[in-house]
Amino acid sequence: MSFPWAREYKPANGFTQFLDERLPLPRLVYNAVGAGYPVPRNLSYMWNFGVLAGFFLVVQIVTGVVLAMHYAANAEVAFATTEHIMRDVNWGWLMRYAHANGASFFFIVVYIHIFRGLFYSSYKAPREMIWLLGVVIFLLMMATAFMGYVLPWGQMSFWGAKVITGLFGAIPLVGEPLQVWLVGGFAPDNAALNRFFSLHFLLPFVIAGVVILHIWALHIPGSSNPTGVEVKKESDTLPFHPYYTAKDGFGLGVVLIFFMLFVFFMPNMLGHPDNYIEANPLATPAHIVPEWYFYPFYAILRAFTFDFILSAKLWGVLAMFASILVWFFLPWLDKSPVRSGHYRPLFRKFFWFGLIPTMIVLFICGGAPAEEPFVMISQIATAYYFLHFLVILPIISSIEKPEPLPYSITEAVLGHDDDAKLGAVSATKA
Amino acid sequence: MIRIIGALVGLGFTFVVMWAFGNGAYNAITEDHVPAAEYTYYKKPVAPAGGFQQDGPFGTWDLAQLQRGYQVYKEVCAACHSMKFVAFRDMADLGYNEDEVKALAAQVQVPGIDPNTGEATTRPALPIDYFPSPYPNNVAAAAANNNAIPPDLSLMAKARGDGTNYIYSLLTGYGPIPAELKADFPDFDTPTGLYFNQYFPNLNLAMAPPITSDGQVTYADGTEATVDQMSKDVAAFMTWTAEPTLVKRKQTGWPVLGFLLFATILAFLSKKQIWSAVKPKKS
Numbered sequence: 001m002s003f004p005w006a007r008e009y010k011p012a013n014g015f016t017q018f019l020d021e022r023l024p025l026p027r028l029v030y031n032a033v034g035a036g037y038p039v040p041r042n043l044s045y046m047w048n049f050g051v052l053a054g055f056f057l058v059v060q061i062v063t064g065v066v067l068a069m070h071y072a073a074n075a076e077v078a079f080a081t082t083e084h085i086m087r088d089v090n091w092g093w094l095m096r097y098a099h100a101n102g103a104s105f106f107f108i109v110v111y112i113h114i115f116r117g118l119f120y121s122s123y124k125a126p127r128e129m130i131w132l133l134g135v136v137i138f139l140l141m142m143a144t145a146f147m148g149y150v151l152p153w154g155q156m157s158f159w160g161a162k163v164i165t166g167l168f169g170a171i172p173l174v175g176e177p178l179q180v181w182l183v184g185g186f187a188p189d190n191a192a193l194n195r196f197f198s199l200h201f202l203l204p205f206v207i208a209g210v211v212i213l214h215i216w217a218l219h220i221p222g223s224s225n226p227t228g229v230e231v232k233k234e235s236d237t238l239p240f241h242p243y244y245t246a247k248d249g250f251g252l253g254v255v256l257i258f259f260m261l262f263v264f265f266m267p268n269m270l271g272h273p274d275n276y277i278e279a280n281p282l283a284t285p286a287h288i289v290p291e292w293y294f295y296p297f298y299a300i301l302r303a304f305t306f307d308f309i310l311s312a313k314l315w316g317v318l319a320m321f322a323s324i325l326v327w328f329f330l331p332w333l334d335k336s337p338v339r340s341g342h343y344r345p346l347f348r349k350f351f352w353f354g355l356i357p358t359m360i361v362l363f364i365c366g367g368a369p370a371e372e373p374f375v376m377i378s379q380i381a382t383a384y385y386f387l388h389f390l391v392i393l394p395i396i397s398s399i400e401k402p403e404p405l406p407y408s409i410t411e412a413v414l415g416h417d418d419d420a421k422l423g424a425v426s427a428t429k430a
Numbered sequence: 431m432i433r434i435i436g437a438l439v440g441l442g443f444t445f446v447v448m449w450a451f452g453n454g455a456y457n458a459i460t461e462d463h464v465p466a467a468e469y470t471y472y473k474k475p476v477a478p479a480g481g482f483q484q485d486g487p488f489g490t491w492d493l494a495q496l497q498r499g500y501q502v503y504k505e506v507c508a509a510c511h512s513m514k515f516v517a518f519r520d521m522a523d524l525g526y527n528e529d530e531v532k533a534l535a536a537q538v539q540v541p542g543i544d545p546n547t548g549e550a551t552t553r554p555a556l557p558i559d560y561f562p563s564p565y566p567n568n569v570a571a572a573a574a575n576n577n578a579i580p581p582d583l584s585l586m587a588k589a590r591g592d593g594t595n596y597i598y599s600l601l602t603g604y605g606p607i608p609a610e611l612k613a614d615f616p617d618f619d620t621p622t623g624l625y626f627n628q629y630f631p632n633l634n635l636a637m638a639p640p641i642t643s644d645g646q647v648t649y650a651d652g653t654e655a656t657v658d659q660m661s662k663d664v665a666a667f668m669t670w671t672a673e674p675t676l677v678k679r680k681q682t683g684w685p686v687l688g689f690l691l692f693a694t695i696l697a698f699l700s701k702k703q704i705w706s707a708v709k710p711k712k713s
Contacts, residue, residue, distance in 0.1 A: 041708065083515045083585070086675070093675045094682070238708060246701040253694030260690060264683025265487055268588060276589035276672070277581070286631065306450035319443050326440075332432045372458055379451035383444040390440025394433045414710045 002031065002219065003038045005234040032219065038237035039244055040225035042413050046120075047223065048251035049113040054211060055252060056106035061204050063099040064148075067092075071151065073197035075190040078153035079278045097267035103145050104270045105259050107293035110138065118330075119351055120228060121339040126221040128331040133214040135327045137207055142294070142324075144203040147196040149291055150188070154275030159288045161188040161196070167301075170314040187281060227412045228339025229405055233419070236409035287369045295366025296359055297323060302370055303382040319382065326389045333389065336397035338405065346400040350392055358384045467615040473603070473628045475595035478662045482594060484669060484677060487684075491670065491677050493525040498649055499667025500524065502660050504538075505647050506640050507583060510575060512563035515584035516671045519557040523674055531557050538562060576623045578636035587665070587672035594669045596629065601661035603629040604639040 009030040011017035016026055030036040070089050072081045085092035114134070117123060123131035146164060150157045165188060168179040184191025222231060231237055238244070262269065270292055274285050290298050300323050304315035341348045358381045365378035411417035477485075483492040500521070503513070518535035526534060535555040540562045542553035555562070564580075565571040571579045587593035604627050611618060620626045624634040641664075644656045653659060669676065 080515070086673070087515065087520075093673075093679060097679075242704050243708070246697070246704045250694065250697040250701045253690060253697045257687065257690050257694060260683065260686050264679055264686060267679070273589050273591050273593065276585040303447050304450055306446070306453045308446050308449055312450070315446055319447070322439070322443065326436075329432060329436060333436055335433075372454065372463075376451055376454050376458070379447050379454065382447045383451075386440040386443040386447075390436040394437065 002036070003222065003231065003234070003237065005237075006031070006038050007035050007239060009034075009036055032215065033245070034241045035239040037219065037222075037240040038231070038234070039223050039240050040231055040236060040409050041238045041243075042225050042227065042409050043223065043244070043247075044226050045247075045251060046112070046116040046226075048248055049109045049116065051248045052109040052252060052255055053106065053113055056102055056109060057204065057207060057211065059102045060099065060106060061208070063095050063102060064201075064204065066095050067099055068201060071197075073151065073194050075153060075193050075279070078151060078193060082152040094263070097263045100271060101259065101262045101267060103148065103291070104262070104293065105255070106141065107145070109255065110141065111293070114138065115356075118355070119341040120224055120226060121334060121336070121341070122224045123331045124334065124339050125331065127218075127224060129217040130214060131331060132328060133210055133217055135324065137210050137214060138327075139324060140203055140207045140210065142297075144200060144207065145291065145293070147200040147203075149275075150193065150196045151200060152275060153193065153279045155277040155279055155283070155285050156272045156275040156288070158188060158279035158281065159285055160290055161192060163288055164290075165192070167313075167317045167320075170311060170317045172310075172314070224339065225409060226340060226342065227406055227409060228343065229407075229409055229412070232408050233410070235417075289367055292363075292367060295364075296362035297366070299362040299366035299378040300382050300385065302366075302375065303378045305375060305379075319386075323385060326386070330389070330393075333394050334397045335394070336400060336402065338402040343403045343405055344396075344400055345403060346396050347393075350388065350396060354384060354392070355388050358388065467611060467618045468632050470614065471608070471611050471628055471633060472631060473599070475592045475599040475629060477595045478598050478658065478665075482662075482666055482669070484666065485594075487680055489677065489680065491523075492666065494651055494653075495663050495666045496524045496670050497526075498651065498653060498660075499663040499665070499670075501649065502641070502647055502664040503583070503667055506660075507664065508561070508564060510564055510571075510580040510637075511583045512565075512580075513561040513583045513671060514563060515560070515582075517558065517560045518555055520674060521557075523670070528557075535559060576636060580637070583668055583671065585672045587669040589672075593672065594665050597668055598661050598665040599629040600627060600635075601641050601664070602658060603627045 009020070009024075009027040011020045011026070019025065020027055027036075067085060070081065070085045070092060072078060082096070085096050087093075089095070117131065117134070146160070150161045165179060165183045168182055169175045171178060180186060184195065222237075225231075272289065272291075289295070297320050301316040301320040304312045304319055306312055308315065310318075336344060336347070338344055341351055361377060361381040362385065365374045365381065368374040406412040406417075407420035408417050411420055483489060483495070518531060518538075521531050521534055522528070535557050538555045538561075539552040540555040540559050542551050543549070544551045565574065568579055586597060590596040604625055607618070607620065607626050608628075618633075620634050624636055625638055626633060627635045641657050641660050644654075646657075647655050647660060649655050673679075
């Protein structure tokens with residue numbers, strides 16, 4: 001499952017030899033993130049974010065387990081136990097702020113990770129399975145984060161839960177009974193809070209399991225790289241340790257500085273003030289909004305305002321789910337043989353001037369109140385979003401003339417590769 | 431095949447959402463958009479002159495101000511508002527010693543149980559007690575306040591955008607309806623039982639002006655109790671009740687950031703060192 005030149009693990013002493021013959025855990029680590037895993041030598045800092053996402057998953061599990069020790073999932077006291085954590089539990093405020101902002105940072109690094117994958121077409125053969133598992137992880141993250149936001153039982157918790165569980169009511173025929181069955185009542189209450197807590201505790205471990213599959217699948221073809229040219233030989237790669245452990249260590253430091261800046265100096269900036277008001281089913285907040293990392297998808301949900309055969313609400317629900325499900329089909333929608341956006345002039349233009357602005361516009365509209373001009377702007381952005389992935393991308397991949405690729409990663413890094421003359425496949429400028 | 435189906439799905443969603451767009455655009459053109467007075471005349475919270483000592487990354491509590499703020503809360507706000515997440519023992523944070531906390535608690539009556547008969551009664555509060563609620567339940571609170579239940583104030587400074595300044599602005603923001611507003615929106619009026627306040631999102635607020643005149647409370651430390659001063663003090667106090675760990679949080683943050691900065695520089699240098707052998711030389 002690796003390149004022939006990968007270094008082999010050699011037990012250093014009697015104990016590790018004993019272990020290696022019975023439970024080769026050190027060998028596993030050595031081959032996964034140690035010197036035994038050859039990685040393309042030209043990875044940019046954009047390739048740090050997978051490790052960072054794994055780090056934030058650990059942060060969330062550790063802080064979350066501690067918070068669960070002090071929290072009570074009961075609609076009567078959930079808000080009060082959250083305040084108990086903030087006021088009376090030793091360093092409870094730090095745990096909760098780290099957990100709340102940790103979720104935001106988890107999404108920030110995962111979004112960068114996803115859009116790096118989109119730009120460098122990391123989803124293409126032979127890495128389709130890594131991409132598919134990644135989308136599964138993202139869906140699980142969304143479910144987990146949504147249910148976690150409900151737990152403090154503030155106003156946005158309650159009304160967010162009400163809006164999102166209400167989406168199931170849009171399904172024809174079975175919608176209403178299904179919604180009542182899922183929520184455990186006609187509106188979110190104790191039953192919903194309890195099952196959300198249970199699932200919020202369970203799903204991170206499911207995520208951890210899928211992450212293991214994601215990394216396993218990664219180690220079959222090995223990492224992609226900024227040129228998109230496959231690894232050909234040993235001079236294209238460097239062992240993961242020490243080269244990429246050192247690079248990831250620095251990247252982690254930088255992200256931690258930003259993370260701690262939020263935790264200690266603006267812990268509530270990414271939250272909503274209304275969630276410090278206890279849930280009240282009789283008082284609807286002026287603007288119900290989800291957490292910021294759901295804004296783009298919330299904008300797509302709300303962009304469908306007109307009953308066209310199906311109800312507007314059902315269209316919105318279908319579009320919101322479709323906006324993520326479409327990622328599952330990317331490996332087969334984009335047939336360009338070239339991976340990296342650096343060598344795809346047309347793709348690159350649509351990525352930077354189409355997709356990225358669209359995501360930003362959807363983000364802004366998702367957080368804005370549901371009124372003009374935001375609704376109309378989000379409708380145009382939603383249309384572009386679907387056109388980009390389902391129409392523009394397939395067409396680009398057929399008509400685009402890619403720029404010449406370097407012969408190898410070695411050539412891309414060093415500027416020359418002596419083997420290139422022998423192969424004489426590609427030519428580069430200079 | 432998958433690309434044809436994909437394109438059809440994509441065009442389908444596009445068609446429906448653009449239909450909705452056309453519909454919205456048609457409505458926007460044909461219907462007159464009447465701006466509401468709340469949009470035009472709502473004011474964002476403003477900070478008092480000089481701000482608050484706890485503001486900013488190096489801010490610390492002004493303990494004397496918090497003590498004055500507590501006095502305003504106790505003598506003015508507590509008549510209608512509860513503060514259920516704050517206990518008397520927490521008052522030690524405001525610079526009171528153990529005996530002073532006990533004395534402060536004892537000034538307030540809380541619900542209790544007669545140890546001999548088991549009947550409901552009241553007793554002086556102990557440091558472990560939480561601030562009592564002025565009403566036995568929400569029905570009583572609504573009945574006494576024209577159906578508007580006074581919200582709990584424990585977390586108010588975090589439950590509103592720019593909360594501390596919002597509290598200060600709201601308390602000092604009562605006044606008559608400005609002439610320009612009347613000119614722009616002749617129909618706008620403040621119904622009986624509500625009070626005009628431009629810092630309140632829909633401009634009409636159920637709370638009567640609580641702090642009305644200078645000298646409404648008498649400060650023990652001799653500070654002149656102007657309306658502005660009392661509003662500022664109670665806003666500071668409510669910032670503390672919303673987050674008693676606010677200053678500790680910022681003070682913990684600095685060594686953490688310092689350590690991380692140091693560790694990150696080391697990580698950068700070691701990364702540079704490790705990679706120097708395999709980096710192509712610049713020619």
